[in-house]
Amino acid sequence: MKILTVVGTRPQFIKAAVLSRAIADFNKSSSNRINEIIVHTGQHYDKNMSDIFFEELQIPKPHINLAIGSGSHAEQTGNMMIALEKIYLKEKPDLVLVYGDTNSTLAGALTASKLHIPIAHVEAGLRSFNPNMPEEINRVVTDRISSLLFCPTDTAIEILKQEGIPNKRYNCKVIKSGDVMLDSALFYDKQTTGSWLKRHNLKKDQYILATVHRAESTDFTEKTNNIIKALDKISKECLKVVWPIHPRTKAKITQNNELQKLLEKSNIDIIEPIGYLDMLCAEKNSRLIITDSGGLQKEAFFHKKLCVTIRTETEWSELIELGWNKIAGLEQENIIYAVKQMLSTSSEKLPYPDLYGNGNAGAIIVKELANLGSN
Ligand code: UD1
Ligand code: UDP
Helix, strand or coil, X not given: CEEEEEECCXXXXXXXXXXXXXXXXXXXXXXXXXXXXXEECCCCCCHHHCHHHHHHCCCCCCXXXXXXXXXXXXXXXXXXXXXXXXXXXXXXXXXXXXXXXXXXXXXXXXXHHHCCCCEEEECCCXXXXXXXXHHHHHHHHHHHHCCEEEECCHHHHHHHHHCCCCECCECCEEEEXXXXXXXHHHHHHXXXXXXXXXXXXXXXXXXXXXXXXXXXXXXXXXXXXXXXXXXXHHHHHCCEEEEXXXXXXXXXXXXXXXXXXXXXXXXXXXXXXXXXXXXXXXXXXXCEEEECCHHHHHHHHHCCCCEEECCCCCCCHHHHHHCCEEECCCCHHHHHHHHHHHHCCCCCCCCCCCCCCCCCHHHHHHHHHHHHHHC
């Protein structure tokens, strides 16, 4: 069976590492081999947004890199589709595998659907119910045209059910796989060392880790301004804030004199994006996580850390219901208030159910892929 995996962004490299390893394990014990071809769209291309993950996580090097790079949504997605179509026609995969909700996900899925190639979607059924989020459009469309929908949680299964998926008219199957990000965190956690802490002269529980990259946080000067001011105040009044800055956020701030000055005179520790092993180390030694990242909200929970989400909603609503995560919005005072509340909350008594499976999502997914191949 030939599977063509489409990836392009940082979180997708991490998710794909889980599946590539599960496929290799499957091939050791099965005569029904899965041959995986990895196509990197080039959506992320800086060394510390791309190569570092392939090197560190020992993911097979992409067979093809389309080097599409940055652009407007239509330009980026369209260019990916044009390039992917040629590859699909040449490689003739039995299935296209896509992850999450980025423009690379949408391009990979749409191109496959037009060529009648079945699609497997890992991280199906997630919704923010915010139609202005580019990721929401990408998810809804990808779920609607996928044949195999791998859901990380019961909530995701329920959301799909409410949207009429699965449905007798469409030949698709919904599977609760658990979350591949949990597989990943469990697997790589053993490989982390404390060297990141030492290099940054930080001590366990003595800093707050922050990341910000969403369009909603970076495309509006006023919102970015609120976030910088809030993080600065938190860093002065509560605990040092360490912020590995996403290139999108850095570019937006650099292009705006006022924001640039605000950041320069702030008390926030700005660092370049870090590798995944360092990130796991940074997360598990932090006192609290402040983020608008989907991945970090869950990784906070995996490490039993409280999280403040600087967004107006989240796809990972179960973490809000359980008290591990708090939605702060994007206003300065509300962010500071939520952080102070979380810093005075003890997480010890919070429920800790296995929301995201037990770390074998990769194996569950590969088994289903192989079943499809043998039908
Ligand atoms: C993308 C995804 C988002 C995901 C995030 C993970 C979409 C619509 N968004 O957002 O869902 O959460 O990846 O990190 O697909 N840039 C660089 N170097 C890079 C990559 C990006 O400088 O290697 C800068 C460029 O200025 C670029 C900007 O970041 O224009 C945005 O990059 P893009 O890939 O379009 O979106 P992300 O914000 O990274
Ligand atoms: N990550 C990383 N280094 C960083 C920031 C994030 O390795 O400097 C990892 C993080 O641990 C998580 C994933 O990247 O596994 C999340 O990616 P991101 O926040 O860019 O995207 P999202 O999850 O919001 O789509």
